[in-house]
Amino acid sequence: xxxxxxxxCKSCEINCDRKKELCSYCLAQKIIRGKWKMLxxxxxxxxxxxxxxxxxxxxxxxTTLSRQLKELExxxxxxxxxxxxxxxxxxxxxxxIGEEFKKVMDSIKQWGDFYINQL
Amino acid sequence: xxxxxxxxCKSCEINCDRKKELCSYCLAQKIIRGKWKMLxxxxxxxxxxxxxxxxxxxxxxxTTLSRQLKELExxxxxxxxxxxxxxxxxxxxxxxIGEEFKKVMDSIKQWGDFYINQL
DNA sequence: CAGAATCCAACGTGATACTG
DNA sequence: CAGTATCACGTTGGATTCTG
Numbered sequence: 001x002x003x004x005x006x007x008x009c010k011s012c013e014i015n016c017d018r019k020k021e022l023c024s025y026c027l028a029q030k031i032i033r034g035k036w037k038m039l040x041x042x043x044x045x046x047x048x049x050x051x052x053x054x055x056x057x058x059x060x061x062x063t064t065l066s067r068q069l070k071e072l073e074x075x076x077x078x079x080x081x082x083x084x085x086x087x088x089x090x091x092x093x094x095x096x097i098g099e100e101f102k103k104v105m106d107s108i109k110q111w112g113d114f115y116i117n118q119l
Numbered sequence: 120x121x122x123x124x125x126x127x128c129k130s131c132e133i134n135c136d137r138k139k140e141l142c143s144y145c146l147a148q149k150i151i152r153g154k155w156k157m158l159x160x161x162x163x164x165x166x167x168x169x170x171x172x173x174x175x176x177x178x179x180x181x182t183t184l185s186r187q188l189k190e191l192e193x194x195x196x197x198x199x200x201x202x203x204x205x206x207x208x209x210x211x212x213x214x215x216i217g218e219e220f221k222k223v224m225d226s227i228k229q230w231g232d233f234y235i236n237q238l
Numbered sequence: 239c240a241g242a243a244t245c246c247a248a249c250g251t252g253a254t255a256c257t258g
Numbered sequence: 259c260a261g262t263a264t265c266a267c268g269t270t271g272g273a274t275t276c277t278g
Contacts (some may be wrong), residue, residue, distance in 0.1 A: 024231020025224065029157045035251070038144045051260050064251055066261060076237065087259045088258085100233045105144065107226040112143020114219050118195065154271070170240050183271055185241060206239045207278085 028104065031075060034068045036060055038105075041094065044078060045102060048093035077101060147223070150194050153187045155179055157224075160213070163197060164221060167212035196220065 031037055036058050043049055043057050055065050069092060072078045077098040083089040094101070151157055155177050162168055162176050174184050188211060191197045196217040202208040213220070 024228045025157045025161055027231050028227040032148055033152055038148045042144055061252055097234055097237055100230055104226045104230050107223045108147045109143040111219055111223050112146045115216055118216055180272055
């Protein structure tokens, strides 16, 4: 198991008897924590999207969007393809890991609906 | 739909065509964002736990743990029962909404396993 | 035991200006 | 178009001390 992506779960190291299980949670939490990451993944669900297009869909600054995209890329959740064109064109899309995350998104949506119905 | 719990998703208001779907995501993100919340829910999965017991399982200070517990309670995810005893005894457990969240936890675990296998 | 109060440091996000 | 650099700021979490 080489360190392709960074995974570290301090909590697990300290107190988890079922390391792998807890790591999954911390892993997901790490990805979900970023303010716009859920939204990014949601907007990439149906295919690749360009940077500015994404920025129109997500109400934050290019600075922040760029940072969050880079983090998602480093975590292996999305992929970035840069075409050598003028004007520049860059497309973002889900990686296999990101595709797999759609299932989590679906269960989150179900739970959210349940939550809203309780109000 | 009375405002029992606070829900507001600025992103949805601004740019979402499928409001309810996105709200679910933002909702979940808002609730899970706290550094220890996933871990709290994970440790309450199998039944109620007392404050100090929880604090032994989760490597943070009582101050922070208390804050996150209160937030989870306000968001309707967990419940707090205080027994009138000396010394004091307080138990935390999942609410119905919290129980429902276990499905999300399960899908997260599956995803985490998939993730780890990609390394 | 189960916390509350207070203060502080660190981190994440946003605003602004600029660029290949 | 797709960013980067820099700075300012608010929110979060942690340390410490104290209490019913």
